[in-house]
Amino acid sequence: MLEINPGLIVWTIITFILLLVLLRAFAWKPLLSALERREEHIRSSIERAESAAQEAEQLAAQNRKFISEAEAKSQKLLKEGRELGEKLKSEIVEKANQQSKYVIEQAKLEIEREKEAALMKLRGEVADLAILAASKILGEILDSDKHRKVIDSFLEELPKN
Numbered sequence: 122m123l124e125i126n127p128g129l130i131v132w133t134i135i136t137f138i139l140l141l142v143l144l145r146a147f148a149w150k151p152l153l154s155a156l157e158r159r160e161e162h163i164r165s166s167i168e169r170a171e172s173a174a175q176e177a178e179q180l181a182a183q184n185r186k187f188i189s190e191a192e193a194k195s196q197k198l199l200k201e202g203r204e205l206g207e208k209l210k211s212e213i214v215e216k217a218n219q220q221s222k223y224v225i226e227q228a229k230l231e232i233e234r235e236k237e238a239a240l241m242k243l244r245g246e247v248a249d250l251a252i253l254a255a256s257k258i259l260g261e262i263l264d265s266d267k268h269r270k271v272i273d274s275f276l277e278e279l280p281k282n
Contacts, residue, residue, distance in 0.1 A: 248272040 252268050 244273070244276045247276065 248269055251272050255268065
């Protein structure tokens with residue numbers, strides 16, 4: 122049944138070695154070079170991906186920096202705007218206060234002038250009434266200019282209120 126055939130063993134070994142040589146010459150080197158190319162391609166892809174990731178991280182850091190700078194500038198502008206608004210508000214209030222004081226002073230002066238004018242008019246009327254009363258009492262018309270001077274000097278001696 123089982124017989125060992127030495128010729129067949131030799132020819133099988135020769136065929137196997139020949140097949141190994143042929144495979145090594147024609148298939149093994151192209152397969153290895155294809156694997157090496159594939160390995161190099163994968164390596165370069167990984168390096169490019171790492172480089173892109175680093176660049177993306179740098180861009181993200183730069184964007185964060187720009188955002189923080191923009192936020193700081195906006196906060197500064199808001200602060201300056203508030204300060205300017207407060208300054209303008211205080212200036213407007215101060216001007217309004219000054220203007221109201223001026224208006225009050227002018228009103229006081231006007232009231233005082235009107236008061237003086239009213240007092241002068243009242244003195245004149247009192248003098249006229251006094252002359253009229255004196256002339257009625259005495260029954261004759263007195264020299265009004267002379268009596269007016271006497272009454273005016275009397276009124277000057279009276280308190281101003």
